[in-house]
Structures are given as C-alpha cells and as structure tokens.
Amino acid sequence: GESVGLHLPTLSVQEGDNSIINCAYSNSASDYFIWYKQESGKGPQFIIDIRSNMDKRQGQRVTVLLNKTVKHLSLQIAATQPGDSAVYFCAENILGGGADGLTFGKGTHLIIQP
Amino acid sequence: ETGVTQTPRHLVMGMTNKKSLKCEQHLGHNAMYWYKQSAKKPLELMFVYSLEERVENNSVPSRFSPECPNSSHLFLHLHTLQPEDSALYLCASSQDLSAAHSGNTIYFGEGSWLTVV
Numbered sequence: 133g134e135s136v137g138l139h140l141p142t143l144s145v146q147e148g149d150n151s152i153i154n155c156a157y158s159n160s161a162s163d164y165f166i167w168y169k170q171e172s173g174k175g176p177q178f179i180i181d182i183r184s185n186m187d188k189r190q191g192q193r194v195t196v197l198l199n200k201t202v203k204h205l206s207l208q209i210a211a212t213q214p215g216d217s218a219v220y221f222c223a224e225n226i227l228g229g230g231a232d233g234l235t236f237g238k239g240t241h242l243i244i245q246p
Numbered sequence: 247e248t249g250v251t252q253t254p255r256h257l258v259m260g261m262t263n264k265k266s267l268k269c270e271q272h273l274g275h276n277a278m279y280w281y282k283q284s285a286k287k288p289l290e291l292m293f294v295y296s297l298e299e300r301v302e303n304n305s306v307p308s309r310f311s312p313e314c315p316n317s318s319h320l321f322l323h324l325h326t327l328q329p330e331d332s333a334l335y336l337c338a339s340s341q342d343l344s345a346a347h348s349g350n351t352i353y354f355g356e357g358s359w360l361t362v363v
Contacts, residue, residue, distance in 0.1 A: 174356050175252075175354035176289070
C-alpha cells in the first residue's frame with residue numbers, strides 16, 4: 133500500500149495569499165522527504181527537500197515543515213503567484229534506501245485565483 | 247530545462263504497433279529511471295538502471311522493454327500495448343542510486359504522453 137498521501141486533492145487560494153499543502157506518511161523509518169511541483173504538461177520539478185534530523189527548512193518563498201511525532205510534512209508557499217498553479221506532491225525514502233526507493237504521494241492541485 | 251530530454255512528447259499507437267520512447271540526460275548521471283504516471287495515481291517506478299545495468303524491474307509486463315545502451319541514453323520499447331497503458335511516461339536520472347541520501351535528487355524529463363488506441 134501507499135505510505136505517503138496528501139489530505140486534499142485540490143487547494144484553491146487567492147493570489148498573494150500563503151498556501152499550505154499537507155502530506156502524511158506512515159513509515160517511521162523514512163528519513164528523507166522531497167516536495168515536487170508538476171506544472172501542466174511537464175514533468176515533476178524538485179522544489180525542496182528535508183532530512184529527518186531537521187524540523188524546518190526554507191527556500192525561496194517556500195518552507196517545508198516536518199513533524200516526525202505525527203508523521204506529517206507540509207509545504208508552505210508564501211505570497212502565491214499565478215505561476216505557482218500546479219500539482220504538488222511529496223515523496224519519502226526509507227533509511228538505507230536509494231533513489232529507487234522513493235515513494236510518491238498522489239498530489240494536491242494548487243489553484244491560484246486572481 | 248532539467249537536463250533530461252524525452253522524445254517524442256506525444257505518441258498515439260495502435261495495440262499492434264511497435265514504438266519506442268527515448269530519453270537522454272546531459273547531467274553526467276549514472277542512474278536512470280522510467281516512471282509511469284496515470285491519472286489520479288502516484289508515480290509508479292517501472293525500471294531502474296545504474297551504470298547501464300538494470301537493477302530493478304517492478305513487475306512490469308513484458309510488453310514494456312527497456313534498453314540502456316550507455317549512461318546517457320535510455321529507451322522504452324513498446325509492443326502490443328493495451329489501452330490501460332495510456333499514461334505519461336517519465337524518464338528521470340540521478341547522480342547515482344544513493345542520490346536520495348547524498349543531498350542530490352532525481353531530475354525528471356517532461357514526459358512522453360502515450361495514448362494506446
């Protein structure tokens with residue numbers, strides 16, 4: 133079965149607002165997590181990653197939060213722009229696993245309203 | 247531009263046809279992958295190649311046949327496919343199989359949209 137999943141299939145936000153996309157995982161051994169963005173007609177694009185020894189990591193307008201206690205991962209996008217419209221999905225890997233061990237979630241479709 | 251190029255971008259084929267998808271990476275990576283992405287499903291790993299050797303085949307039907315002639319090129323040969331094989335096929339590469347733990351990550355191509363009629 134799938135060990136990584138997203139709570140909401142679609143998230144609609146106003147342009148300029150902050151977006152929060154959530155992800156739950158069930159494998160306690162997972163120690164590496166990645167967020168991907170997939171625009172329409174394109175392949176997934178790496179956004180940000182985080183290892184289990186961290187709780188928070190920031191990038192440009194994006195922040196990933198990891199709560200290992202409840203096995204929850206979130207992606208925060210600040211001041212969303214039209215170009216942020218895409219499907220976002222998380223991926224996890226287990227300790228000792230290689231890149232071929234990544235397990236992907238189904239994705240959340242982020243819609244930015246003007 | 248991710249450095250991973252896939253051709254063709256769109257392919258329509260009949261169930262009796264033979265076609266191939268091509269992937270080329272310009273990143274000097276040693277590992278390459280084929281993924282299948284169907285509507286409303288997570289990415290499904292199909293094949294993994296490391297240094298041109300197949301290291302994983304996730305119970306993929308034999309009508310899909312991968313080929314990795316060198317570390318920069320990966321093919322997916324298609325033969326007698328079924329309509330349910332219609333999907334986006336993504337090629338990806340990483341520095342090596344342990345990329346997920348070394349801080350590197352997987353780089354995806356833009357995919358080949360396959361429609362089987």
